[in-house]
Amino acid sequence: MNQILSLLRPLRLVPIVTAESATEAHALAGALVAGGLPVAEITFRTPAAADAVAAVASRGDTLVGAGTIVRADQVDAAVDAGARFIVSPGTSRAVVERCHERGVPVLPGAVTATEVQTALELGVTTVKFFPAEASGGAAALRALTAPFGEVTFVPTGGISPANLRDYLDIPAVAAVGGSWMLPATAVRTGDWNEVTRLTAEAVTLARRTPASALR
Numbered sequence: 001m002n003q004i005l006s007l008l009r010p011l012r013l014v015p016i017v018t019a020e021s022a023t024e025a026h027a028l029a030g031a032l033v034a035g036g037l038p039v040a041e042i043t044f045r046t047p048a049a050a051d052a053v054a055a056v057a058s059r060g061d062t063l064v065g066a067g068t069i070v071r072a073d074q075v076d077a078a079v080d081a082g083a084r085f086i087v088s089p090g091t092s093r094a095v096v097e098r099c100h101e102r103g104v105p106v107l108p109g110a111v112t113a114t115e116v117q118t119a120l121e122l123g124v125t126t127v128k129f130f131p132a133e134a135s136g137g138a139a140a141l142r143a144l145t146a147p148f149g150e151v152t153f154v155p156t157g158g159i160s161p162a163n164l165r166d167y168l169d170i171p172a173v174a175a176v177g178g179s180w181m182l183p184a185t186a187v188r189t190g191d192w193n194e195v196t197r198l199t200a201e202a203v204t205l206a207r208r209t210p211a212s213a214l215r
Helices: 002-011 022-034 049-059 072-081 093-102 113-121 137-145 164-168 184-189 192-206
Strands: 013-017 039-043 063-067 176-178
Touching: 002 013, 002 039, 002 063, 013 022, 013 192, 022 039, 022 049, 022 192, 039 049, 049 063, 049 072, 063 072, 072 093, 137 164, 164 176, 164 192, 184 192
Parallel strands: 013 039, 013 176, 039 063
Antiparallel strands: none
């Protein structure tokens, strides 16, 4: 996980990609890279998810992970396809243990103190704070970091340019997950220039975060 964090911290953003095909995923990754963001979390919400991961991994210029992983067999499918990290909406012992077995970093979802402690007991010190806005937003996350000084967070859910800085200014936050740079209309019509433009804007905004906020 430390290796993945060392790559995510400078980027500060993790685009969440839901692709309907491997071709679409490949094009989306290209638009993200062109905008300055060589990372993508491919969600396992479509039948094409594993193929999408493989397509992005084959590019060689993108740090690709798999998200919305809720079962151990999905861990296998994602890792076999080339995923370098796994993200889960909740803290599942089966998912975390399979990730440990496969030697792949995992970010389980956690929004309560009990869930964070469960993740720690499973040997995980970086968690996905999800759903971020619906769970109290940056204020709730800031409060949660107080008793868990050793935990790093990647908040996701309801984050946009309007509240991005609220999260990135929290020292315990390594990066923020979001999909606002991938609007459905642009993806549906294949307007990759628009995706690149929005990605570049997001990268610029993220990099304005004070250096003191980085661990």
